[in-house]
Amino acid sequence: MVYPLDLKNKISIEGKMIGIQLQNIKCNKLGTGIKINNQDVDDSNSIADLKNFPILDLLDLLKQNHRYYLDKKLLEIDQSLYSLQKNHPFSNSNNILIVLSLFYIGYKTKLESHIKDEEDNLFPYIEKLVKIRDNIFDKREVTQILNSYSISKFNNSHIDIENDLKDVRTKIIKHSKGEDLPFQFKIFLAQIEHFELDLNRHNYIEDEILIPKAIELELTIKRRYSI
Numbered sequence: 549m550v551y552p553l554d555l556k557n558k559i560s561i562e563g564k565m566i567g568i569q570l571q572n573i574k575c576n577k578l579g580t581g582i583k584i585n586n587q588d589v590d591d592s593n594s595i596a597d598l599k600n601f602p603i604l605d606l607l608d609l610l611k612q613n614h615r616y617y618l619d620k621k622l623l624e625i626d627q628s629l630y631s632l633q634k635n636h637p638f639s640n641s642n643n644i645l646i647v648l649s650l651f652y653i654g655y656k657t658k659l660e661s662h663i664k665d666e667e668d669n670l671f672p673y674i675e676k677l678v679k680i681r682d683n684i685f686d687k688r689e690v691t692q693i694l695n696s697y698s699i700s701k702f703n704n705s706h707i708d709i710e711n712d713l714k715d716v717r718t719k720i721i722k723h724s725k726g727e728d729l730p731f732q733f734k735i736f737l738a739q740i741e742h743f744e745l746d747l748n749r750h751n752y753i754e755d756e757i758l759i760p761k762a763i764e765l766e767l768t769i770k771r772r773y774s775i
């Protein structure tokens with residue numbers, strides 16, 4: 549049985565509303581409202597189908613995800629955290645809240661710099677590769693672009709943060725062991741888990757679809773220009 553939880557981010561939780569078992573939470577709709585070529589991109593679309601999308605459309609999707617995380621998702625989580633700090637009625641929750649805040653703030657900083665690296669370096673480079681493919685640049689410019697950056701440079705410098713959110717959540721659950729946590733607290737952890745699922749999908753698209761396509765394009769260009 550699915551109990552819809554009317555939060556801003558439309559989480560649906562499978563399990564009992566009271567005394568939620570965090571391990572059993574399932575989010576059945578990611579609901580980002582993102583579209584590619586007027587098609588909704590959510591659970592009903594097979595992620596694998598995205599392999600057939602042009603690389604610029606994938607970039608567009610990933611940029612929309614980034615905006616959603618920075619402008620909406622993180623703000624919602626910030627608000628929940630703030631409201632938890634303000635309203636929680638349980639005396640021993642204080643320690644857990646401090647731990648939670650520190651882990652979350654650290655994670656948020658990492659995620660923001662992770663996104664900035666992609667938007668400042670990787671995405672513009674891929675856009676330039678597409679322009680090279682479409683013969684927008686001369687050979688001197690092509691050489692300059694390929695010497696200034698590369699997909700392998702990105703892979704070597706980009707820090708993987710895929711499991712960090714899960715670590716945050718696991719540590720919080722561990723620290724709260726045996727505690728009868730306020731309901732709001734459980735909702736907050738459910739929000740984090742929902743975000744984690746969304747980020748996993750996002751990272752899959754980047755790592756398994758975008759990057760292989762970009763490597764292939766880079767190789768084709770290098771062969772074409774004998775670089």
Ligand SMILES: [Fe+2]
Nearest residue numbers: 610663666754
């Ligand atoms: Fe990203």
